[in-house]
Amino acid sequence: MVLNGPNLGRLGRRQPEIYGTTTIAELEQLCVDWGRGLGLEVDFRQTNHEGELLDWLNQAADEGWPVVLNAAAWTHYSWALFDACGQLTAPLVEVHISDPSQRPEEFRHSSVVTPHAVAVVAGHGIDGYRMALEQLAAAI
Template identity: 45%
Template sequence: MANAIFVLNGPNLNLLGTREPEVYGTETLEDLHARCDRKAHALGFVVDFRQSNTEGELVNWIQEARTDASGLIVNAGAFTHTSIAMLDALLACPVPIVEVHLSNIFTREPFRHRSYISQAAKGVICGFGGLGYELAIEALVAAISRAKAG
């Protein structure tokens, strides 16, 4: 898919809007998808937006992004703090990657302060709710443009 940005969402993000709205806000995953579609379209890109509660499926999608995406945005949910398999897949992915989180993981429980996947990302955006996805798209498009320029 030309100019495609994969946006991958991990476990429990399908519950957005009802799961701990005081932490994650009231936007649903569908609302975030619409935000991403609008922002990407305005910048000349299309979004392939996906969610899974299964680590292996997320790894497969990261591997798919190697050839089918111009860039990758990942909100790995709880896998952020546990998944070496996702880190390994991301490290093998040659496209720019941005990590995003709805909440500020550094103001939460100490176990959330450690991200395995940050090592593979160009940058991390956290704490801005749904706006973080739009900021991630802007940052990713800038990174893709720099990479194309050479």
Template identity: 45%
Template sequence: MLTARKILVLNGPNLNLLGKRQPEIYGHETLGDVEAECRSIAAELGFSVDFRQSNAEHELISWLHEARETVAGIVINPAGYSHTSVAIMDALAACPCPIIEVHISNIHRREAFRHHSYVSHVATGVICGCGTQGYTLALRRLSVLLEKVTP
């Protein structure tokens, strides 16, 4: 059953180490900080947030399958799976809602293998290089997109 104002915020591998792993690239905010900010902005926009993280590809895919019929939009930071997972791309392609892909760093200024994202092929929009603010930008963009389809 669709929960009209619910947004899934999905985080891929190693994001549980945010704030500890390579802070010179990813910053000092923790995933808990990102979640708190997402919940605050979502409440301001009239959304609820289902915020999740997994290092397991199959778990991310199962959550996307569940989301197909329960959320109005998806924000996803697929992390390293951006560049490798056709399966996550396919799961997202089966979702009828808008999808915003987020990357904390600018993947286009990094190693060549990071320049390609399978997820970008099915995302409605992509935000990269804005630090953790990319998540709140994504929520604001979803709000605009969803207002266009809500009577």
């Protein structure tokens, strides 16, 4: 599963100077293609609703599916997300288009996902998803 949190559905329109011009639909196709090249079947999803993301993580935990996760803003404060990630039995790779640790907003400098991740890929733009899928493929 490649899971994406709030506002990522606006990729290509939202702050292109930070997040680039690739749309969410284009990113989905790239992830499917990159995954195929690594022998992975990618199920790509995006939501602006925290409970929905938690349901998907619970499903991944129940099914033993590995996850690439860009939880966006929830990365920095959602203890429910922390708990859901802690239930995963297959590898989790955290990905961010920008590098939150280099952003001026201090709240972005911490992650509730990182303690559960086998790798973190941040600051490589959209290509970070390819790198995250490679990390995931290497971990399974």
